[in-house]
Amino acid sequence: MKKIDKNVVMLGWVSFFTDMASAMINPILPIFVVTILHQGMDKLGIIVAAATFVSYALRLVSGYISDRYDIVKPLVVGGYALSAISKPLIGFTHGYKSIAGLRALERLGKGLRSAPKDLMIAHYSKKGSAGKTFGFHKSLDIGGELSGTLLLLWLLYSFGENESVMRSIFFATLVPGLIGLFIVAFFVRDIPRKQAGPRERFKLTKHDKTTVRALFFYFIFLFFIFSDAFFTMQAKDIGISIAVIPLLFVVSTGVQTLTSYLFGIWIDKIGPKRILAFSYLCGAAAQGLLYLQKPLFTWLSYAFLGLFTVSSLNANRSLIARRADNRGSVYGIFYASVAVFGAAGAYVSGMIWEHFGMDAALLFGLAGTTLLTLLYALFGGLADA
Template identity: 70%
Template sequence: MRMRKKRRRSNHTDPTTRHRSTDTPAKIDRNVVLLGWVSYFTDMASAMVNPILPIFVVAALHEGVDKLGIIVAVATFVSYALRLVSGYISDRFGIVKPLVVGGYALSAISKPMIGMTHGYKSVASLKALERLGKALRSAPKDVMIAEYSHKNASGKTFGFHKTLDIAGELSGTLLLFGFLLCFGVSEGVMRTIFLATIVPGLIGFVLVAFFVKDVKKRPEREGVKFRLTKRDKNAVKQLFFYFLFIFFMFSEAFFTMQAKNVGIAVMLIPLLFVVSTGMQTLTSYLLGVWVDRIGAARVLWLGYLCGVTAQLLLWFEKSWLTWLAYAFLGLFTVATLNANRAFIAASSDNRGSVYGVFYGGVALFGALGAYVCGMLWEHFGMQSALLFSLGGTLALWLFFSLTIMGGRYGYA
């Protein structure tokens, strides 16, 4: 009862908790649709790389799981930490589209080059370059999506964009499976697949460079000293719980290695990603609408529960449970991202900077978590690494349930 009253009192300030049953549904802006297709082709290329990259590093390049952890940590840190810089630039100087275009260009050229690597250091360097592209474009791209969102519909808009984003991953994963099914699993085939990612990468680059409209520069920022507002700082403070959860959460690369360890054939591993991305594609828009209607906190609660469930299923080391774990991993990913991105859009003034802080926090905590899990796995075994992740995320979910969902600390 107290939760319901609290939400009614805040309806005039927080669109993420507003019920829209009486609103007329708004069409998605053309630029958001185009950005969705840009993400579709870019993520298609990424999905042709990510499912087999851990296998390539460990089996083809003969590197240890600890080296895989280093690659994941470096890529994660570069991907997210530098988003803080691009977010600041977009707010301080009004530079948005050039950062987005440059980011997609870097990603398009770096993925194919992985096919020419011969050691974990070169893989880490190219993944860092590819993630640098992600870092440059992500916060400014979210600014563009937020700017082109209709009033009180940021959750729906981000949900729509994420649907095309994940559909691209699904398509790329199916293409990858088709290649492996037709040509087999070998080092040469994997290298050829990496090189082939140049095609969807360039399509995405052309779309964003020539067809997406830049947002208008806000004249009030010119000549004014930039600083985060009270609303910005409050939004950042409330994101720290998600950062902690990401620190403990098993990364996608370790999900892949667990699947290989329980006997799932390398050729079938792309289908695990189909399960994850398919679940995200089916639920992204709906979860975005839920953010607008019931609030970010409740959708986050569901997402965290799915993350805990995914890792719990891995614990039993049964191949059929691993397939189910990937479905819950997909729900965790899409629910938490949609909720947090919509929350920032509704609760901050300098959106680019807050998106940058958000991704920067994910970078730091995600990189540290990947490094710790990789070391635990290499020196103490998979179960020790999984116990670390499962115990941490379960404790955080229980804390979230008792405090934030209990109304003692209002997330949104």
């Protein structure tokens, strides 16, 4: 821990407070849309898809700008500012279109900051310690989610589960959002600019292209695995009460908090590919446990979802730090592709759920994740990446 650069530590605290704000609304937003506003699962799918997809171009552009023009911290600060402002405004909404618009704005903020932020983390990582550094950062990131979820649980328990309380919670996210924005603006140092000189035409190198190809399997997997919103609605549909649902997120984020740094150490020791094999197995297990449609199995599913999320993200971010030459651009491609495949998967799952029922949507996710896990085990190559 002592070898972690102080700028990475500060970025970790920025993520802590920003994700605290996100975790205060993520467990209740699907319920707010479907139950309070009486919108269908297809509308929820549209909201998730729009929020995920809208940052597509911006993630690519922000990574390119970081590499091409050495503009890094301003993009990170601007991205956190958009996120801090957009979340509280959901408290004023009365239809799925306005929610989709605000979620899209929040994702624009994430798209603006994600690639430059990871570029900063990679820059401040010690040689040979990228996995550990990203694991440390993710620990604070997930710690914020855990804190926000516990706060949400207390608010719902103390004040109830009605519309007024939910809207007040949306408004309250402004506080942690502004704290995170203040830290990144005043306590995180920008990375040094490159030496001034004639600029060559920018293009991805052979190493960059090889890295992107190595990431493609992960993108396909994201198409099939359920998003948090669909995990939430499955829990509600099998009889888990709204007040208890935040505890499911506590399980997921708690697992991530406890394991993130350890996964970072293992990535440095045994390589990202072996960790990715484990993550796909966990993702398929999470989807399979949902399919059983029993409360106990849903609790276990959230634990496996946490393992999948933290191990796969840390492994892929470390892989880029190891292999890519233009890391900002490749991080941009990575997050853009996550957005595209995640959005497409959410839209398809929402449509299947709305028109053919939850069983069909669960089977779709289970079949896809299981098949991909088997393919990776057979052909993914588990040698060190």
